[in-house]
Amino acid sequence: MNSMFKYLGVSIALYSAVTFSAAEDEYDYFSEPPSTVAISGELIGQFRNFKDHAERDSQSNTNVSLAFEPEFYYEFPDSKDSVIFTPFFRWDEADSERSHGDIRELRFHHVASDWELGVGISSVFWGVTETVHLVNIINQVDGVENLDEEDLLGQPMVNLTLVNDWGNLDFFILPSFRERNFSGRDGRPGTNTVISVDDAIYESGAESKRTDVAVRWSRSVDVWDVGLAYFHGTSREARFSEEAEYGQNSFSLNSYGEVELIPIYDVIDQVSIDVQATFDAWLLKLEAINRSGQGDRFVAAAAGLEYSFYDVAESGIDVGLVVEYLYDEREFKATDDDLSLAIRLAFNDISSTELLAGFARDLQNESLYYFIEGSRRLGDSYKVSLEVRGVSGVENGDPLIALYGDNFAQLELGYYF
Amino acid sequence: MSLTHKNTVKLASILTIITALLFSWSSHAQGVDAEQRGLDIALEADKRNSGFVDSQEQMVMVLRDKRGKERARKMRTKSLERHDDGDWGMTIFDQPADVKGTAMLTYSHGLEPDDQWLYLPALKRVKRISSRNKSGSFMGSEFAFEDMSSFEVKKYTYRFEREEACGELTCFVSEWVPQYDNSGYTRTVIWHDQQEYRAQKIDFYGRANKLLKTLTLMDYQLFNDRFWRPMKLEMQNHKTGKSTLLIFKSYEFGVGLSERDFDQSALKNAK
Numbered sequence: 170m171n172s173m174f175k176y177l178g179v180s181i182a183l184y185s186a187v188t189f190s191a192a193e194d195e196y197d198y199f200s201e202p203p204s205t206v207a208i209s210g211e212l213i214g215q216f217r218n219f220k221d222h223a224e225r226d227s228q229s230n231t232n233v234s235l236a237f238e239p240e241f242y243y244e245f246p247d248s249k250d251s252v253i254f255t256p257f258f259r260w261d262e263a264d265s266e267r268s269h270g271d272i273r274e275l276r277f278h279h280v281a282s283d284w285e286l287g288v289g290i291s292s293v294f295w296g297v298t299e300t301v302h303l304v305n306i307i308n309q310v311d312g313v314e315n316l317d318e319e320d321l322l323g324q325p326m327v328n329l330t331l332v333n334d335w336g337n338l339d340f341f342i343l344p345s346f347r348e349r350n351f352s353g354r355d356g357r358p359g360t361n362t363v364i365s366v367d368d369a370i371y372e373s374g375a376e377s378k379r380t381d382v383a384v385r386w387s388r389s390v391d392v393w394d395v396g397l398a399y400f401h402g403t404s405r406e407a408r409f410s411e412e413a414e415y416g417q418n419s420f421s422l423n424s425y426g427e428v429e430l431i432p433i434y435d436v437i438d439q440v441s442i443d444v445q446a447t448f449d450a451w452l453l454k455l456e457a458i459n460r461s462g463q464g465d466r467f468v469a470a471a472a473g474l475e476y477s478f479y480d481v482a483e484s485g486i487d488v489g490l491v492v493e494y495l496y497d498e499r500e501f502k503a504t505d506d507d508l509s510l511a512i513r514l515a516f517n518d519i520s521s522t523e524l525l526a527g528f529a530r531d532l533q534n535e536s537l538y539y540f541i542e543g544s545r546r547l548g549d550s551y552k553v554s555l556e557v558r559g560v561s562g563v564e565n566g567d568p569l570i571a572l573y574g575d576n577f578a579q580l581e582l583g584y585y586f
Numbered sequence: 587m588s589l590t591h592k593n594t595v596k597l598a599s600i601l602t603i604i605t606a607l608l609f610s611w612s613s614h615a616q617g618v619d620a621e622q623r624g625l626d627i628a629l630e631a632d633k634r635n636s637g638f639v640d641s642q643e644q645m646v647m648v649l650r651d652k653r654g655k656e657r658a659r660k661m662r663t664k665s666l667e668r669h670d671d672g673d674w675g676m677t678i679f680d681q682p683a684d685v686k687g688t689a690m691l692t693y694s695h696g697l698e699p700d701d702q703w704l705y706l707p708a709l710k711r712v713k714r715i716s717s718r719n720k721s722g723s724f725m726g727s728e729f730a731f732e733d734m735s736s737f738e739v740k741k742y743t744y745r746f747e748r749e750e751a752c753g754e755l756t757c758f759v760s761e762w763v764p765q766y767d768n769s770g771y772t773r774t775v776i777w778h779d780q781q782e783y784r785a786q787k788i789d790f791y792g793r794a795n796k797l798l799k800t801l802t803l804m805d806y807q808l809f810n811d812r813f814w815r816p817m818k819l820e821m822q823n824h825k826t827g828k829s830t831l832l833i834f835k836s837y838e839f840g841v842g843l844s845e846r847d848f849d850q851s852a853l854k855n856a857k
Contacts, residue, residue: 207857209686242857251857278855282844285851294711319709330851337851389701389850394714449699450718479719480770487722517723519649519657521685549657552684585683 210239213583219357220559220576227263227355234261238273251278255323259314264356266366267313272323285330290323293341295385295396297445297454298471300493300509300529304398304441304456307383309347309405316358316558316572317540322347336388343381346403349432354425358558358575364409365429370417371403372436372462379403379436396443404463407432437462450477454493467498473509489513495529503568506532520546535562536569554581617745624744624760631783632739638813640666640843644835649727652827657682659725665736666843672696673736674848678856679725689856691848692717696738697766705853712850721770728799728821728830730770741766747775752786755779771798782806784814799823810839 215234223230241254255274261267276289293307307324314320325345331338351364373379381402388395409430410419423429439460446453457470473493481488491511495504511527521544528539537560544554559576563569647659660681666674672694679688687707694700700717720732742762750759757777764771770792777787788801805817819832846852 209683211684244857251855280846280851280855282846285855292710294709296711297714321710332846332849332851337849387850389703389714445714447701447714447716450716452714452716477716477718479722479768485723487719517726519651519726521726546682546684549682550684583684585686 205243207242207244208239209242209586210237211583211585212237213581215579215581217357217577217579220578221574223357224361224574225354228357228360229263232261232263232357234259234267236260240274249280252276253278261313261356264313264353266350266353267356269313269350271311273321274323283332285328285332287326287328287330290325291328292321292323293326293328294321295398295441295443296456297394297443298456298473298493299475299491299511300473300527301456301471301495301504303458303469303471304396304443306398306400306405306439306441307341307343309349312349312351313356322350336386339383339385339387341381341383341385343383343402344378346377346379346381346434348377348434349405349407351432354423354427358577359571361571361573361575363423363427363429365421365423365431368421368431369407370414370419370431370433372415372434373403377403392447394445394447396441398439398441400437400439400441402436403434404437404460406463407434408463409433435463450479451475464499469497469499469502471495471504485517487513487515487517489515491527501568503531503536503538504529508532531567531569534564534567536564536567537561538569538572550585552581552583552585554583555579556581620746621744623746624762625739627746627758627760627778627783628739628742628744628762631778631785632737634783635737635813636667638665638667638810638839640664640841641837641839642841642843643837646833646835647725647727647729648831648833649725650829650831659727661725664843664847666845666848672700672738674845675736676848676853676856687857689853691850691853692735693848694736694738696740699767700735703850703853705856710854712853718768720766720768728823728826728828729832732764732766732769732771733801733821749780750777752777752779755781755786757786782814784816797824799825809837813837813839 213236215236217232219230236257236259238255238257242251244251253274253276255272257271257273259267259269272290274291276287276291279286294305296302296304302318307326308321309324310318311320311322324343324347327342329340348369351366352360353366354360354363371377379402381400383398383400385396385398410433413419414433418431419433420428420430437460439458441456441458443456444454452475454474455470455472457468459468460466471493473491475489475491477487477489479487489512491513493509495507495509497505499505507529509527509529511525514524516522524543526541528537530537539559539561541557542554544552546552556579560569560572563573642662642664644662647661649657649659658681662678662680664676668674675692675694677690679685689705691703692700702715702717704713704715706713721730724731724734742764745761747759747761750757757779759775759777762774762776771790772793772795773791775789775791776785778784779786784806785803787803789797790799790801792798800822802820803816804819806814807817808814815834815837817834820829822829
């Protein structure tokens with residue numbers, strides 16, 4: 170608790186210092202000199218409080234963490250070429266695995282009249298649905314950041330985009346593979362089963378040095394936004410097994426005598442489709458994948474709709490409703506036959522106050538995953554956000570059991586520059 | 587007698603009908619005149635604004651609450667003139683810092699719903715969004731999305747009201763009634779100066795003919811010897827007492843933008 174107060178104290182001091190200095194040049198809106206390298210970024214303090222007592226002595230019920238992500242951007246005078254560098258650092262009080270650094274972006278980008286080329290470390294997002302991100306495959310998930318799989322590790326790539334009347338064609342060459350990072354045994358949530366951070370089993374003899382490839386066609390016509398993609402390479406999603414795989418043991422015992430699962434990375438082929446149709450205030454969404462190489466060939470899909478009521482009762486508030494059905498042919502997948510419901514409130518006020526709350530419930534058992542996310546800007550440079558995540562009614566056979574006993578609330582204060 | 591009386595009544599009613607018809611015909615003719623004149627003024631104003639091919643602007647929005655407390659928002663816009671359909675536009679947000687790099691791409695279509703995409707830099711995600719939200723607040727300001735959208739003649743019906751002095755100038759005063767769906771206004775009243783057909787003031791009315799907001803356009807400057815543009819616009823909300831000042835740093839015309847500057851790749855790299 171002490172560290173929390175310390176952290177809040179520092180934040181408040183920092184907040185007041187910056188607020189007062191900003192007030193002085195209030196009317197000098199265009200005063201910034203044109204700088205050659207544009208620097209921006211964020212510094213975010215995070216406090217987590219877990220509802221239930223920790224299972225291990227080394228774990229804690231509260232946790233403080235700090236993340237820093239500056240961005241350096243340079244655009245060449247011809248405005249066709251640019252370079253971006255975005256390092257990322259996180260320090261975590263309890264979990265040495267969560268304390269980590271990454272290069273999110275280090276990329277040279279060239280724009281021509283009918284093509285674009287990006288070379289270096291970068292991030293790519295594909296997909297339309299909100300609850301799961303099935304078709305998003307270029308980058309590895311930064312697994313220690315949050316449970317929503319929306320933080321990605323920087324991926325080295327060469328990305329050529331051909332711009333045509335019949336849509337965009339993206340080619341990716343992905344030299345080298347990033348292993349997913351998992352919370353350590355001192356961390357929470359999701360560490361009921363410990364995952365080995367030192368070992369990984371690869372199907373490819375090149376292991377993490379294998380070069381993967383992907384291609385994607387995407388087009389927007391009228392109300393439709395469509396993407397078709399093919400990926401051949403090492404699966405970003407790890408598999409776990411109780412048997413030996415590729416001639417190696419798929420688990421080991423750590424120095425505490427606990428079983429540690431070793432992530433298995435198969436070489437897969439995946440085709441995917443993502444579609445959104447936008448009819449007035451209705452958004453209709455579909456994502457589907459067909460993957461082979463990771464056990465039996467399987468299909469997974471997410472389909473849903475989103476409807477927004479704007480300016481409800483002249484309050485200025487928008488209310489959005491999201492319904493999604495999640496399907497996965499694989500056994501031991503949390504989202505195998507689930508229905509998710511969420512409500513989104515946008516207050517459209519000066520502080521950009523937003524609230525998102527929802528759950529995904531298994532249709533075959535009682536397992537439920539819920540989340541609440543709220544945020545609000547403070548002044549010009551700060552944002553406070555509150556999150557609650559957890560599971561309830563989890564049955565033993567459901568993979569959500571990994572999160573059992575780790576329900577938590579999270580408070581963040583971010584400084585943006 | 588009874589017959590005569592009957593005839594008199596008949597004659598009187600016929601006269602009444604004729605008078606009514608004549609009156610309604612003449613007021614209809616006046617109506618057509620007023621509508622034509624209102625349309626002509628809008629067309630002339632549009633003509634004087636068009637032919638810019640493409641443009642880019644840098645601006646600051648100052649949001650002011652009832653007590654006069656201010657917050658600044660910085661953004662850049664780019665537009666591409668389209669002749670067969672509505673214009674294309676890109677808005678890139680620079681401030682507040684937490685939304686820096688967020689960008690919005692719009693293909694406007696007049697009466698049909700616009701196509702709109704939002705780029706969220708934290709997720710590197712391009713999201714197609716609904717453009718139904720015409721009356722909603724733009725960035726928490728007193729400007730609604732519809733106030734920021736591009737002008738197309740078919741979006742309104744027009745009626746000339748009167749001529750009157752506006753500052754040192756004389757203005758045409760016309761009523762514009764939005765024809766697109768989901769507008770927050772039942773009508774707007776717009777003042778164009780007779781000299782250059784520049785919009786000087788707009789009153790926005792809501793239900794029950796209630797005056798909601800007033801926009802004042804100030805500090806007109808001439809660009810490229812042809813285009814008059816206001817450097818300062820102030821939107822006053824009469825309901826809440828809040829106001830928003832929109833200050834332009836610069837307007838640039840004919841900078842050589844192409845369709846490629848308004849696609850989803852450009853949106854992702856907007857910066």
